[in-house]
Amino acid sequence: xxxLATDRMSNRPVVTIKLASTSDExxxxxxxxxxxxxxxxxxxxxEEFDGNDYSASHLMLYxxxxxxxxxxxxxxxxxxxxxxxxxxKRYRSMGLFVPFVEWARDFAAGKxxxxxxxxxxxxxxxxxxxxGFYKVNEQPFHFSDHEYGAFACELEVGENAPSVFTDxxxxxxxxxxxxxxxxxxQSMERGASNPHAGWTERRAN
Amino acid sequence: MNSGVQSIGGVPVTTRLAMKMEDSLQAFAVRxxxxxxxxxxxxxxxxxxxxxxxxxxxAYIGDEPIGTVRLRWFKSFAMCERxxxxxxxxxxxxxxxxxxxxxxxxxxxxxxxxxxxxxxxDTGYWEKQDWRRLVPEAMSSGPKPIVAMIKxxxxxxxxxxxxxxxAIVLRREPTLDSRGIPVGAIAN
Numbered sequence: 001x002x003x004l005a006t007d008r009m010s011n012r013p014v015v016t017i018k019l020a021s022t023s024d025e026x027x028x029x030x031x032x033x034x035x036x037x038x039x040x041x042x043x044x045x046x047e048e049f050d051g052n053d054y055s056a057s058h059l060m061l062y063x064x065x066x067x068x069x070x071x072x073x074x075x076x077x078x079x080x081x082x083x084x085x086x087x088x089k090r091y092r093s094m095g096l097f098v099p100f101v102e103w104a105r106d107f108a109a110g111k112x113x114x115x116x117x118x119x120x121x122x123x124x125x126x127x128x129x130x131x132g133f134y135k136v137n138e139q140p141f142h143f144s145d146h147e148y149g150a151f152a153c154e155l156e157v158g159e160n161a162p163s164v165f166t167d168x169x170x171x172x173x174x175x176x177x178x179x180x181x182x183x184x185x186q187s188m189e190r191g192a193s194n195p196h197a198g199w200t201e202r203r204a205n
Numbered sequence: 206m207n208s209g210v211q212s213i214g215g216v217p218v219t220t221r222l223a224m225k226m227e228d229s230l231q232a233f234a235v236r237x238x239x240x241x242x243x244x245x246x247x248x249x250x251x252x253x254x255x256x257x258x259x260x261x262x263x264a265y266i267g268d269e270p271i272g273t274v275r276l277r278w279f280k281s282f283a284m285c286e287r288x289x290x291x292x293x294x295x296x297x298x299x300x301x302x303x304x305x306x307x308x309x310x311x312x313x314x315x316x317x318x319x320x321x322x323x324x325x326x327d328t329g330y331w332e333k334q335d336w337r338r339l340v341p342e343a344m345s346s347g348p349k350p351i352v353a354m355i356k357x358x359x360x361x362x363x364x365x366x367x368x369x370x371x372a373i374v375l376r377r378e379p380t381l382d383s384r385g386i387p388v389g390a391i392a393n
Contacts, residue, residue, distance in 0.1 A: 027233065031252065032237070034234035066247055066248060
């Protein structure tokens with residue numbers, strides 16, 4: 001979780017970005033997408049909820065605790081695909097998009113992905129190019145009534161990025177907080193009582 | 206009032222009660238599209254904590270969810286709320302179909318009164334469907350004035366005594382989990 005604009009003495013809104021990690025946060029994500037894609041852009045339900053939501057990571061951005069923006073990330077071999085990125089109407093023009101994409105890229109890089117990839121709507125091409133994305137090729141395509149181009153961006157993967165040699169307990173942490181001990185590290189205090197051992201032995205015999 | 210099967214462009218419109226998680230998600234998506242996307246209602250107002258004690262009715266054209274209404278059950282009445290129809294399917298009596306399904310459901314549960322809180326500008330829509338005002342004047346539930354409206358489930362049966370339902374249903378949402386007297390009573 002990241003908190004931006006933390007100067008709490010000011011009256012600037014507090015912006016929080018995190019990986020959706022509860023069913024409530026997932027519902028918030030779906031509601032925001034429905035509001036923007038179905039409500040504003042007239043996208044049919046089955047195109048918006050395309051079957052890929054349960055194999056993806058969902059990022060949530062909050063303004064003063066209220067759900068304001070979301071993004072879906074899907075993981076392919078060698079690259080992370082950023083998609084379904086939206087900002088609720090009332091939170092636009094606050095400059096949220098760039099830090100949100102930045103956070104998503106850091107998140108993907110933190111998991112060890114060397115590349116981010118996205119399908120950019122034509123009206124946003126300039127913004128993506130300014131953010132270090134480049135067109136994968138000159139082949140535009142279209143779906144759900146919009147024209148798209150495929151963009152990619154190299155990510156800087158740090159030395160601490162997870163690998164099979166990483167401390168196993170680091171891999172068990174919440175994925176947006178790989179640098180902090182997680183709940184399973186606390187569980188180590190309980191020791192290894194192997195509660196199912198007896199049951200397994202019965203089965204073996 | 207026509208409550209038979211309706212269709213849009215030759216495709217029949219059907220209604221169904223939400224039974225599975227995916228169904229509820231469809232109801233929530235339609236509401237989010239209409240209330241958050243179109244009317245700019247904040248998420249936390251739209252999803253107010255009552256969704257998991259309610260029945261959700263969904264209208265479909267083919268397999269596309271296009272409308273929904275939430276039904277909350279009280280001792281002497283059932284409350285229809287969060288009625289929403291996707292913009293491009295409006296003008297086809299989908300709302301009427303959803304409210305008729307509510308009426309049938311209430312009837313099957315021996316509930317003889319439907320209750321709704323309506324914006325003053327929307328009362329004509331409800332009156333056309335045989336709803337009437339509970340009290341003549343508009344009331345206030347927070348910043349927005351609302352009109353309480355009721356409809357008998359079976360016009361031939363007497364309506365139950367109205368037990369000031371407003372005192373129950375206008376409770377401020379943060380106090381949902383608290384005991385005691387509802388704080389959101391109507392200021393007439």
